[in-house]
Amino acid sequence: MSLRLSHTTWDALDPYTTAQFWKQLLSWDIEEPDLFKPGSDECYLTSPDGYTILFFKVPDAKKVKNRAHMDLVPDGSSRDEQVERALCLGATMADDRRHDLGWAVMADPEGNEFCILAG
Known part of the structure; x- marks a missing residue:
């Protein structure tokens, strides 16, 4: 007996705008197109592997x-x-650690941090 991860939830003041940023950054698909619109209380994105x-x-x-x-x-x-692509999409650099640790700490338009690692 165990649990299976259903999804991860991110809080957002504006779910549509935040999801649009992540949709472009990750190139993921919209899970429920009729809910994915300005003013929606929730917006889902799904990766190619589900x-x-x-x-x-x-x-x-x-x-x-x-x-x-x-x-x-x-x-x-x-x-x-x-x-650079993340910055053009509206991200900000929170902590540039590329020179010492190898990654960049970025923030999405609502300030949620994420890291871009070296490949």
Whole structure:
């Protein structure tokens, strides 16, 4: 007897806008297209291998560092190319550790941290 991971939920002031950023960054598909629109309380994205992220509307903004975050590895490109692409999509650099630890700590438009690692 065990548990199976259904999905991961990220709080968002604006689930649609936050999900749009991640959709572009990860190139994932929309799970429920009729719910994926401006003003939606929840927006789902699904990876090509079936992993799902839910962006769920909450009334309060992020205030402290995430206790968990995504670590992303480039596929078919370099870490630096993906850092630049994330910045162009609206991410910010939270802590550039490429020179010593090998990764960049980024933040999505709502301030949720994620790392882009060297491939």
